Amino acid sequence: xxxxxxxxxxxxxxxxxxxxxxxxxxxxxxxxxxxxxxxxxxxxxxxxxxxxxxxxxxxxxxxxxxxxxxxxxxxxxxxxxxxxxxxxxxxxxxxxxxxxxxxxxxx
Numbered sequence: 001x002x003x004x005x006x007x008x009x010x011x012x013x014x015x016x017x018x019x020x021x022x023x024x025x026x027x028x029x030x031x032x033x034x035x036x037x038x039x040x041x042x043x044x045x046x047x048x049x050x051x052x053x054x055x056x057x058x059x060x061x062x063x064x065x066x067x068x069x070x071x072x073x074x075x076x077x078x079x080x081x082x083x084x085x086x087x088x089x090x091x092x093x094x095x096x097x098x099x100x101x102x103x104x105x106x107x
Contacts (some may be wrong), residue, residue, distance in 0.1 A: 012040035019043075030058065030070050 009023045010016065022044045029037045055075050062068045091097050 009041055011042055011046060013046055014040055022028070030072075 006020075009018045011018055018041065022043055023038055024042045024047050024104075026042050026047065027037060027039050028034065056072050057075060057078070058070050059073050059078070060068060060070050096102075
């Protein structure tokens, strides 16, 4: 007689067994008290108890002098300074910025 092995997932938050199909893997990034991203398992019910905020986007701030850091802003607040059409036309992160050339470094 063959035995079936059924994996059991426990919530990292409560320690309770999470029924099959109810497990959520939550990745926590940019937490001010952590030095790296962390992942935990929660049940769908536990996730529903966390107050979620929508319309918030991470923005990397990269000053000319000083260290880079990440902040979170609402799309509405960002649009007050940078209109959506400006963002849509902006350079992506891959490759050179528009209008720059490796020969324009003064050499």
